Amino acid sequence: MxxxxxxxxxxxxxxxxxxxxxxxxxxxxxxxxxxxxxxxxxxxxxxxxxxxxxESRVEMRAELFDGVAQERVEELTRQLTALPEVAQVSYVSKDEALRRFRAQLAAGGHEDLTEVVGANPLPAQLVVRLRDPKSFGSVRQTLASPAGVVSRIVDQQSSVxxxxxxxxxxxxxxxxxxxxxxxxxxxxxxxxxxxxxxxxxxxxxxxxxxxxxxxxxxxxxxxxxxxxxxxxxxxxxxxxxxxxxxxxxxxxxxxxxxxxxxxxxxxxxxxxxxxxxxxxxxxxxxxxxxxxxxxxxxxx
Amino acid sequence: MIAVLDEAHAPDAKPRPAVDLRDVSKVYANGRQALAEVDLTIPAGDFVFLVGPSGAGKSTLIRLLLRDELPTTGLIRVGSYEVSAMRSRDVPRLRRHIGTVFQDFKLLPRKTVRENVAFALEVTGSPRRLVSTAVDRVLELVGLTAQAEQRPAQLSGGEQQRTAIARAMVHQPRVFIADEPTGNLDPLISWEIIRLLLHINDLGTTVLMATHNAEVVTALRKRVVALDEGRVVRDAVGGYHGSH
Incomplete structure (x- = not known):
């Protein structure tokens, strides 16, 4: 051989x-x-x-109406957290949202125009992180269900x-x-x-x-x-x-x-x-x- | 069937023939009949000439014995090999059982005499340590020991054919087939080759030689099988083409 x-x-x-x-x-x-x-x-x-x-950074943002009662927001957060497809839900207050926006502008080298506007124009947000970016399940529905809480839902699904x-x-x-x-x-x-x-x-x-x-x-x-x-x-x-x-x-x-x-x-x-x-x-x-x-x- | 197998061991059985053809016919795809109902038995140890005009079927007969082709009908046996019914993968063993030389020598021009002969052993898987002694032995048999390191182009026609004979003998075949071995050689050299084939026959190898060389056939008074248009027209001792 x-x-x-x-x-x-x-x-x-x-x-x-x-x-x-x-x-x-x-x-x-x-x-x-x-x-x-x-x-x-x-x-x-x-x-x-x-x-x-x-994908690991994919999250859904729900912008909230100004002046929504805190307990309604907490109730919604509980409902979301209970959903199987949701990994984490975090609350971003109006002030926090503004602070992050300013930081983002500064990092991008842009002038801070928020000084010009007297009041904080940014809404408070609920940031929902999903377990699997491809499966929304009933997250969107849950966010929309209570009347007068969520004003707008923003997601990055299209770019993914x-x-x-x-x-x-x-x-x-x-x-x-x-x-x-x-x-x-x-x-x-x-x-x-x-x-x-x-x-x-x-x-x-x-x-x-x-x-x-x-x-x-x-x-x-x-x-x-x-x-x-x-x-x-x-x-x-x-x-x-x-x-x-x-x-x-x-x-x-x-x-x-x-x-x-x-x-x-x-x-x-x-x-x-x-x-x-x-x-x-x-x-x-x-x-x-x-x-x-x-x-x-x-x-x- | 069992009786046939036991024949060789029966006390009064004849030895198995070296070559045995029974009612062999060969028709090519184009309809040409190359052999028709050929019966031919060559006992072991014989020397047989195969003669006949070009196209008589000599080359076809040789190709059938080597299982280069299959007969259309009939049985062919070479030694213990059922040539007409054997499996393809047994063909190489049949070819080692038969030594063959041709008119055109078929030597490899880049290899020396020694390498040409050794090639036949190397390509059949012989262990390297055995090759050298086996090659020396056959080169001595054909008288080419002194030319071992030369290439075919440096040799005479007779020496080239002797190299081919050495290569054909290196597997110690029981049957030796020579197809027009002297066709390219002048008469004196031809006799040299014939003497070598006779010597090989003396050593016990059955020789079948196809030839047009009337002088050699007439002089040697061996068995002559004449073919014409694919049929055996004469099978007798001595003489070339019976009609002469």
Whole structure:
């Protein structure tokens, strides 16, 4: 068995070297496709992280009418807290709302215009934090039910929806692009192995003549495809490890934690996916080619 | 069936023939009949010439024996191999049981004589430590020990065919098939090859040689099977093409 593997690997290496231009072309296309795949994974992962970040901050605000009796507000708070989809309800008084608004303006570098207005124009609010941002349940209904308490309900659902739709759109488009490039890679590997089959057709004829079993004829060729895939994956991962630092920095700027550096979860996923896809695509291409150009096992 | 299997062990049984064809016909997809109702038995240890004009069916017969193709009808047996009914994955073992050489040698130009011969062992999974001694043995048999490190292009035609014979012999086959082995060689060199085949036959290997070489066939007075239009038209000792 070890002898067989050594034989197959030796002949595969020989074959790759003999058709080195074609092997190189196949490897480069493989790298291109794997880099695209890795980029999509990183971008999607970033979007996912961003989405999780935003979603974790999703809350509903209910602006209250001025001068609502405190006990009515407390009653509503109790009702909301009792709902299963609500994580937390907090009360923001008119003064607190104004203080936060001023702080927000100051942080944004804007002039404080609230000084101009004599009275505090901001309403008191109930801030409702949901357990799952996607399920409102009867929160909205509960907020609206007591007459004369809540004047307006503000939520960020629309912005979350937009981000979710961008992410899924990107995923679809990305996967289509990768499928197309993957198909191209497959065809190039098929062609590369076809060249290998043709360039050693004399050897294959002799192998069959002297009684080589099918495995000895086929596996070296399939190994060639696998090696192309593995080399492509190796180069891609090399490029990624060089880019990991800058990518993490960039992600840090937009306040997203991307575990792309070595040891991170995304890094592990990338290594597994890139090597797996590379090796499988190379092997599959070679297998298709061997099947097409050598016929089914023992056709002769 | 059991009786057939036990035949070889019965006290008065004849030894199993090296090659046995029963009512073998081959019709190609295009409708051409290459062989028609061929019966041929070659006892183990024989030397048989296969003659006939081009297109008579000699090459088809050889391809059927090697299971390069299957007969349309009939039974083919080579040694203990039921060639016409065997599973595909047993074909490699049949091919190791049969040594084969052709008019065009089929050597690998990039490999030396030694590597060409060793190739047959490597691709059939022989352990590396056994390859070297086995190769030395057959190179000595065919008289190419001194040329072991040369490439085919550096060799004469006769030496190239001897390399091919060495490669065919390296699995110690019980049957040796030579398809026009002297077709590309001048008469003197041809005799060299024939002498080598006779020597291999003396060592116990059954030899079937397809040839157009009337001089050799006439001179050797071996069994001659003549094919014409896919049929056995003559099966006798000596003479080329019976009608001469």
């Amino acid at each position: 070890i002898g067989f593997l050594a034989f197959a690997a030796r002949r595969a290496a020989e074959g790759l070297w003999r058709n080195r231009v074609m092997s190189l072309a196949a490897t480069i296309t493989m790298v291109l496709m794997l880099v695209l795949l890795a980029s999509l994974m990183i971008i999607l992962s970033g979007m996912q992280a961003g989405l999780a970040l935003i 929806d937009r981000l979710v739709s961008i992410t899924s759109w990107l995923r679809v488009v990305g996967l289509i692009i990768i499928a197309l490039v993957g198909l191209t890679v497959l065809l190039i590997v098929v062609n590369s192995i076809r060249m290998a089959v043709m360039s050693r057709s004399d050897e294959i004829e002799i192998m069959r003549l002297v009684g080589a079993s099918d495995a000895f004829v086929r596996w070296p060729l399939i190994f060639e495809g696998v090696i192309i895939g593995a080399l492509g994956a190796l180069v891609t991962l090399g490029l990624l490890s060089l880019a990991a630092g800058p990518i993490s920095q960039l992600a840090g700027i937009i306040a997203v934690d991307l575990p792309v550096a070595s040891g991170g979860r995304l890094a592990t996923d990338l290594i597994l996916v890139i090597s797996g896809v590379g090796v499988m695509l190379g092997g599959l291409g070679a297998w298709i080619s061997v099947r097409a150009y050598l016929g089914s096992p023992q056709a002769r």
